Amino acid sequence: MTATTSKDLxxxxxxxxxxxxxLVLVVGPARSGKTRLLQAAAAANGWPLINLNQRVSELLLELTQRQRALRVPRLVxxxxxxxxxxxxxxxxxxLLFSPDLAQDPLRLLQGLARNRTVVASWPGVMVGKQLTYAEPSHPEYRRYPEPDTLWLSLPGDAASQDSRAQAQG
Incomplete structure (x- = not known):
């Protein structure tokens, strides 16, 4: 799966x-192989891979809540x-989905992708032409009908798929 998908990416x-x-989004639920795909692409092409939660969280520690919301776009x-x-x-x-930061994650990523190609893992699903993050009852829920971006959708749980493939083999 990774070799074919890496070429697609x-x-x-x-x-x-x-x-x-x-902007290119790698869309898939938890454990669908997004990180593995990005790691393979980084290794194959020499592209840097950033753990955004870790890097930005470290920068936000010294800021007040108000400063955090205002400075997130620049920090990212x-x-x-x-x-x-x-x-x-x-x-x-x-982290970008946190209601405390008051950001629109897709718009933020699109803005950052003006001067460079940004390939971002999107922890959610693409159903038809609708991109979602979280469930509608969740405070971080986002839904984007027909997002203006390229995307690659990964199905379900990669670990389960791998174990099913091994069991069938």
Whole structure:
């Protein structure tokens, strides 16, 4: 799965480089293989892979709640920009969905993808043409009908798929 999907991701990055928003989302629920795919792409292409939750959380520690909400876009931009790379892989971005930070994660990522290709893991699902994060009753729930971005959707739980494939083999 990873080899084929890694090639697909590379092709999407080439296409994204020609667009206004150079954003590619790797969409899938927890344990669907998003991190594994990004790690494989980083190793194969020499692209930096950023754990956004970790890097941004460290920068937010010294700030007040109000300062955090105001500075998140710049801090995330600084973290991505510090790589100096044309393609940046971003994993673990759940922090951006926090209601305390009052951000629109998709719009923030699109804005950051103006000057470089950003490939971001999106912990959610794409159903038809609707991108979602969390369940409707969850405080971090987001739904985007027909998002203006490229995306690659990963099915279900990769560990379960691997174990089913081994059991059938």
């Amino acid at each position: 590379g092709a999407l990055c080439e296409t994204a480089a020609t667009l206004y928003h150079r 931009g600084d973290v991505l920009g510090s790589t100096g790379a044309d393609v940046v892989l971003v994993d673990n971005l759940e």
